[in-house]
Amino acid sequence: MSTPSFARDLIQMSSETVTWGFKGKWRREEIVHHLVHHGIGSIPIIAISTAFAGLVVTQEIAYHMDHALHTTTMIPGFTGQFIMRELGIAVPALLIVSKVGASMTAEIGGMKVTEQIDALKLLGINPVGYLVFPRLIAGIIGSVSLTLIALAVTLFCAILMAVVKFNFSWLEYVNNLRHFVGLKDLACALVKALSYGAVTPLIACTYGFRCQGGAQGVGSATTNSVVSATIAVILLDFVLTYLFTLMA
DSSP states (O other): OOHHHHHHHHHHHHHHHHHHHHHSOOOHHHHHHHIIIIIGGGHHHHHHHHHHHHHHHHHHHHHHHHHHHSOOTTHHHHHHHHIIIIIHHHHHHHHHIIIIIHHHHHHHHHHHHTTHHHHHHHTTOOHIIIIIHHHHHHHHHHHHHHHHHHHHHHHHHHHHHHHHHHOOOHHHHHHHHHTTOOHHHHHHHHHHHHHHHHHHHHHHHHHHHHOOSHHHHHHHHHHHHHHHHHHHHHHHHHHHHHHHHHHO
């Protein structure tokens, strides 16, 4: 399937989903179900991954600062900005793409090839409102929540490494951090998380609805979904970072 046709289907899917949100019935039970299944279910892998990311980034920044500047006093500023603006947002977003996005595509793709989506239409049920919209809302809420958790875990582990290995005190680190990181950085992180949380389920569901060819088609759609969503997250990260830099 060509890229232009996918882009057209994605735009149509996005339009129908947003329209349903204004005039359709919000299926709160389904939203909570997907939020628990995809959101809470992703906490362990995101917490573990971002914890090690916090440890590694502190170690790396301290190493290069020591060799280039012969001091490690600026560790809080550099690590704090990097975590709040990129690391603590990009890592959970890409993990959500690979875990949640793939799951959504496989689930909806399986429904498509077994004609369950056609059955919904015959019953007079809107497939977009029934399947896509709850996943979109759960994806947005889950992405924002998981990003906040990731930021907290990454910063905590970064501080822990600085305290244990580089002789910072907790109070000293936090005081230094306050001069480099503020509410604007948190707002930037939340906007990015909201964008990633909206794009991932829309791309995943679009590939699911386009799925055909049985089990092999489901596998192909899932792979394409993860690749496309990953590229979308990276491009969005570049665009949003550039816009926030202009606004700074």
